[in-house]
Amino acid sequence: MNPYESRQAKVKEVIIETPTIRTFTLEPKPALSFHAGQFIELTAPGVGEAPFTPSSSPYVEESMEVTIMKVGRVTSKLFDVRPGDTLAVRGPYGVPYETDRYEGRHVLIVGGGVGLAPLRSLFLALLHNVSAYKKIHLYYGARTPRDIVYDRLFKEWGKIKNVEIRRSVDVGDKNWKEKVGVVTVLLDNLPFKPNDGLAVACGPPVMMKFATKRLLELGFADEDIYLSMEKNMSCGFGKCGHCRLGELFCCKDGPVITWDRIKHLEDPFV
Amino acid sequence: MRSLFLPLASIPAFYTQLAKYGETYYPRVFDRHAIYELWREEEIAAEELHQALKMVRPVEPLKEFFLGSRERVASFPQLFSKDIKPKVIVGAKDCDIRSLIEIQDNVYLKGVLEDPFYKERREKYLVVTVDCPEPADTCFCLRIGGKPYSVWGGDLNLSFGEEGIIVDVLSAKGEEIVEKMGDLLKEVDKKEIKKRDKHRTDAERKLAKVNPDEFAPDLPDRIEHQLDTTFWAKALANCVDCQACERICSTCYCFLLYDIPVGKGVERVKVLDWCYHAAYGRVGGGVNPLAHFSHRLRNRFECKFMAFPRNFKVSACTGCGRCIAGCTGKIDIREVLRAL
Numbered sequence: 001m002n003p004y005e006s007r008q009a010k011v012k013e014v015i016i017e018t019p020t021i022r023t024f025t026l027e028p029k030p031a032l033s034f035h036a037g038q039f040i041e042l043t044a045p046g047v048g049e050a051p052f053t054p055s056s057s058p059y060v061e062e063s064m065e066v067t068i069m070k071v072g073r074v075t076s077k078l079f080d081v082r083p084g085d086t087l088a089v090r091g092p093y094g095v096p097y098e099t100d101r102y103e104g105r106h107v108l109i110v111g112g113g114v115g116l117a118p119l120r121s122l123f124l125a126l127l128h129n130v131s132a133y134k135k136i137h138l139y140y141g142a143r144t145p146r147d148i149v150y151d152r153l154f155k156e157w158g159k160i161k162n163v164e165i166r167r168s169v170d171v172g173d174k175n176w177k178e179k180v181g182v183v184t185v186l187l188d189n190l191p192f193k194p195n196d197g198l199a200v201a202c203g204p205p206v207m208m209k210f211a212t213k214r215l216l217e218l219g220f221a222d223e224d225i226y227l228s229m230e231k232n233m234s235c236g237f238g239k240c241g242h243c244r245l246g247e248l249f250c251c252k253d254g255p256v257i258t259w260d261r262i263k264h265l266e267d268p269f270v
Numbered sequence: 271m272r273s274l275f276l277p278l279a280s281i282p283a284f285y286t287q288l289a290k291y292g293e294t295y296y297p298r299v300f301d302r303h304a305i306y307e308l309w310r311e312e313e314i315a316a317e318e319l320h321q322a323l324k325m326v327r328p329v330e331p332l333k334e335f336f337l338g339s340r341e342r343v344a345s346f347p348q349l350f351s352k353d354i355k356p357k358v359i360v361g362a363k364d365c366d367i368r369s370l371i372e373i374q375d376n377v378y379l380k381g382v383l384e385d386p387f388y389k390e391r392r393e394k395y396l397v398v399t400v401d402c403p404e405p406a407d408t409c410f411c412l413r414i415g416g417k418p419y420s421v422w423g424g425d426l427n428l429s430f431g432e433e434g435i436i437v438d439v440l441s442a443k444g445e446e447i448v449e450k451m452g453d454l455l456k457e458v459d460k461k462e463i464k465k466r467d468k469h470r471t472d473a474e475r476k477l478a479k480v481n482p483d484e485f486a487p488d489l490p491d492r493i494e495h496q497l498d499t500t501f502w503a504k505a506l507a508n509c510v511d512c513q514a515c516e517r518i519c520s521t522c523y524c525f526l527l528y529d530i531p532v533g534k535g536v537e538r539v540k541v542l543d544w545c546y547h548a549a550y551g552r553v554g555g556g557v558n559p560l561a562h563f564s565h566r567l568r569n570r571f572e573c574k575f576m577a578f579p580r581n582f583k584v585s586a587c588t589g590c591g592r593c594i595a596g597c598t599g600k601i602d603i604r605e606v607l608r609a610l
Contacts, residue, residue, distance in 0.1 A: 001386070005538075006346055088346050230553055230557070232550070238383075
């Protein structure tokens with residue numbers, strides 16, 4: 001087996017989520033199954049690869065969705081992709097969310113911006129067995145109402161029993177009736193005791209830093225704060241060295257890492 | 271392990287025999303340094319070859335043969351295959367063979383996936399290590415778990431006796447090779463072994479004299495807690511960012527994958543990468559956790575002397591001293607480690 005080799009993946013659909021974020025439905029051949037929290041390396045033909053965590057349910061095996069924000073060279077090229085084009089993927093890599101540990105507890109999901117993409121995969125995986133958890137709390141913050149990812153889906157998610165949704169935007173508009181402020185404002189008045197639950201967070205580094213700080217203040221245990229760490233992951237399986245974080249490698253030991261494993265580092269979010 | 275004797279005059283014939291196994295690289299002196307050259311059965315005096323074997327580690331690190339600075343590893347959508355042929359590398363010192371076994375093997379052969387190209391080279395290549403009777407002032411293997419001679423890890427080891435060379439057979443692959451050498455190798459005399467042992471003791475003594483002090487046993491903790499950027503800035507005050515230390519390092523293992531469009535497809539290339547590069551840690555969107563050079567310097571020490579020992583119980587440094595010898599700014603890694 002050659003771990004550097006990718007498999008072809010046909011683009012079935014491209015959904016425009018926001019002006020800078022799109023969701024691509026891919027059909028890898030052969031199918032590529034993954035667990036929530038694992039990531040893939042997606043190739044933009046002729047430009048290169050970048051790591052992305054699928055945003056779809058891991059229970060759907062024939063296709064996967066990847067939600068991507070246009071930020072650099074690879075993602076800009078991916079925005080030129082149309083349905084019917086062929087990309088390439090390899091993986092999955094990394095350690096899945098420990099969802100067994102979540103059973104019988106409150107699961108607090110805190111997402112910022114496009115950071116909701118990998119959390120959506122976890123959320124859909126948890127919905128698969130929703131009664132196993134005390135309640136799923138999906139808290140999401142975006143910059144403005146037009147930057148909200150999956151706005152098309154929130155209404156439907158809000159109707160699901162055993163799911164609580166809170167949303168905020170940094171800057172609202174005249175139609176915005178929900179919270180205004182950074183995502184941490186949603187953590188006020190938690191409807192459960194932190195020792196009865198755990199938190200999972202993903203978003204830009206500064207959001208992760210302050211969300212972690214707030215979660216700790218609220219009393220979440222270090223090992224109950226699951227953080228998606230962003231590093232330059234080139235190979236995806238712990239060889240190339242780029243994504244080292246202290247003694248860990250984000251690609252093989254993460255990318256989701258609990259706070260107790262990185263809290264000794266000077267500033268893991270930089 | 272069994273030991274045999276190679277008369278000095280037979281070194282060229284020995285190389286010719288090795289070359290039957292595969293392309294054979296041997297050390298040759300160029301401008302007072304040993305470098306690897308391909309054995310072409312030229313007429314080179316045995317004494318010249320003997321002197322080259324005695325030199326301190328060759329300029330090129332051993333990993334150059336096993337990793338290569340640039341190689342194609344996949345293609346898309348067309349299929350890709352690689353034909354790796356056997357090779358023989360003569361002249362690796364203990365610091366170099368340990369860089370393969372203790373560092374590169376841990377990275378490339380362990381963990382969730384293996385690197386198939388590295389693995390195949392490790393299986394097919396024959397390494398003939400050589401004692402290091404004349405260590406340089408830049409060498410510090412003795413202070414970092416090594417010796418100026420090798421008794422394990424390679425397939426054969428060459429050491430220096432009274433009148434010739436002692437060939438220790440260290441692996442099944444090595445045994446297979448010497449069996450085909452007929453009467454080229456003789457029985458070894460006790461006096462040769464005695465002389466060899468004296469060379470070894472002398473080399474150790476020299477290394478101890480050059481490096482009188484041990485490093486602190488808690489280097490990982492010292493690095494973890496050395497967060498003062500002025501310490502690192504001071505340590506690299508003379509650095510001109512030439513990256514020679516990383517390019518010549520036998521234990522640095524980082525690489526980068528990138529794709530090159532070829533016709534209607536893509537070729538994936540793996541190139542060795544260096545953590546002193548400003549873009550080494552940069553992620554999509556431009557955030558760079560290692561934007562400042564002092565962070566990158568600390569990152570290098572953290573990788574070699576904190577993360578690696580904690581993950582694999584061994585430092586990612588074998589004391590070969592190439593980084594000291596190659597540094598434009600005369601920075602000595604030993605001094606940085608002692609100042610921690």
